[in-house]
Amino acid sequence: MVGKLEGRVLLVAFSLLVLGLVFVYSASFPLAMRLFHEEMGFLKRQLLGAALGVVLLLAFWHIDYRLWARLSPLLLGFTFGGLFLTFVPRLGVGGRWISIGPLSLQPSEFGKLALLFFLAGTLAEREPRDFRYGVLPYLVLLGIFGIFFLLQPDFGMFLLYGALTFFLLWTAGARAGHLLGAGAAGLPVLGALLAMAPYRLGRLLAFIDPTSFRHSYGYQVYQSMLALGSGGLWGRGLGASRAKFFYLPSAHNDFIFAVVGEEVGLLGALLVVLLLAALVALGYAVGREARGRLGSLLAFGAAFLLGFQALLNLGVVVGVFPVTGLTLPFVSYGGSSLAVSLGLVGILLGVAREAEA
Template identity: 40%
Template structure:
C-alpha cells in the first residue's frame, strides 16, 4: 500500500469500529428506553428512534467529510466559527427563537430544527485552543500572553452558557480548558490560583439556586426525600441493581415505564445496566476506553503541535463527558444534565461527537 494511500485514504478502525458499535447500541437503547414514553406522549413508539436515526445518518456524512479534509484547512475558520457560536448563544435569549425546556433556555428553534449552541461551542473552543496554544507555545507559562487571552475568550462563552442557566456545561468547559492548558505548559501556580478563585463562585452558584441545592442533596442524601429530589437517582440505583450480572434482557426494563426521568437522555446508561447487566456495562466502558486511549495515541503521534492539541482537546472533552455521565448515574457525582456520547438521545451532542471522531480520524490518517 502506498504512503499516499496510507496518509490520505486510510481509516483508523480503532476509532471507527467502537464508534459504530456504540451508535448501534445507542439506537437500540434509545428505542428500548423511549418507546413507552413516545407512545404515551406522541402516539408513536418510534418517535425518538426515528429522530436519532436521522441524526446518525447526518453524523456519518459529517464524519466522512471532516475525515477527508486535512485539519490544517480549518485554521482559517477558527474565528468565524467562534463568532457564529457567540451569535447563536445570544439568539438563545431572543423570544420566538430561543426555546425553554425545564426552566432552562439552552436551545434555539430554526424551523423544524432545534439546536443546542453550547454543544457547538465545545467544538469551536477545541479548534481555537489548538490554534492559539500552538501559536503561543513559547508563552503558555506566561499569565498575560498565555493564560489570560484564553481565559477571556472562553470566559465570554462560559458566561453566556451560565446565564441560560447551565452550570454543568460551564464547569465541564472550564475543567477541560484547565487540563488542556496545563498539558500545554501552564504555570502550576496559575492553575492553583484559578481553582482557588473559582471555588467560591461555584459554591455561591450552587447554594443560591433551589434546584442546584436539590441536585446536591440528591447526591449526598437521596433517601431523605425518595419522592422528591432523590427520586431520579434512586430509580437509577434500582435499575443498576435489577440488572445484576447479565441483565433482564433488551426491552424488559421496568424503570423505562415512566419511573426513571430522562431515561433516554442523561440516564440511558441506567436502562442499559438494567437490560444488559454488569457484562453489558463493562463492554460499553471497554469501547469508550479504546476510543479515549486511541485518541491520546493520535495526539502523541500527530505531525504538528496544532494537530496534537486538537486531538488532545477532542479526546479529553469526550472522556470528561463519559466519566461525568457515568459518575452521575451511579451516584458518584451530583447530577449535571449531561448526555453520554453516542448513546444518549440528542442531535446536537451526537453531531458534535461525530465531528470529533472525524477530526481524530483525519489526524490519524495524516500522521
C-alpha cells in the same frame, strides 16, 4: 486507503453508534408513544443527528484540520450567535436549544468543536507560560461562555468547557501554579452559583444523601441506582426495562445508562464502558502519533472531551457525582450531542490520516 489507526477508531465509534441507536429506541419508546403516538418518534430524530454527525465526521476527516483551526474565530462567532438566539422568543426552546422547523439544535454542543479548534490552534503557536498573555485571555473567553451558561442555565456544559480549557492549557505547557490559582479563584463563583439557584444546592445535598432526598432532589439518582441494581449480571433482557415506564425521568437521555444496565446487565454495561474507554485510548494514541503540535492538541482535546463527559455522566448515574445534565456520548438521546460526538471522531480520523500517510 484507511490506515490501521483510522480503522480502529472507525470500528469503535460506529459500534458505539449502533449500540446507542438500539438503546435510544428501547429506552424512549414508552415516552414516544405518549408524545408522538409512535414507538420510533425519538429514534427518527436521533437518526437525523446521526446523519448530521456523519457529515461532520467526513468534513473533519478529509478537510485539513489546519483550515478548521484558522476558521475557529469565525466558528466561535457562530457559537455566540447561536447561544444568543436561544433567548429569542419563538426561536429559543428551553433556554438551550434553537428550534428550526422540526429540528432542535443545541449551540453549546457545537460550541465544543469551535472551542477545541480555537484552543488547539492558538496554543499550538505558543506555549502559555506567561499568565497575563498566555492564560488570562482564555479565562476571559471562558468567563464569557460562563455568562451564557449561567443564564440558560447549563452548569454541566460550563464545567465541560472549563475542564477542556484547563486541560489544553496544561497540555500546552501552562504553569501548574497559574492553573491552580485560577481554579481556586473560581471557587467563590461556584459558591455563588449554588446560592443563586436552590435546585443546584438540592442536587448537591441529594448527592451527599440520595436516600433521604429520594422523593425530591434525589429521585432521579435513587431510581437510577434501583434500575442498575435490578439488572444484575445478565439483565432483564433487551426492551424489558421497568424504570423507563415513567419511573426514571430522562431515561432516554441523561440516565440512559441505567436502562442499559437494567436491560443487559453488568456485562452489557461494561461493554459500553469498555468501548468508550477504547475510543478515548485510541484518541490519545492518535495524539501521540500526530505529526505536529496542532494535531496532538486536537486529538488530545477530542479524546478528553469524550472521556470527561462520559465519566461525568456515568458518575451521576451510579451516584458518584451530583447531577450535571450531561449526556453519555453516542448512547444518550440528543441529536446535537450525537452529531458533535461523531464530529470529534472525525477530528481524530483527520489527525490519524495525516500521521499514517
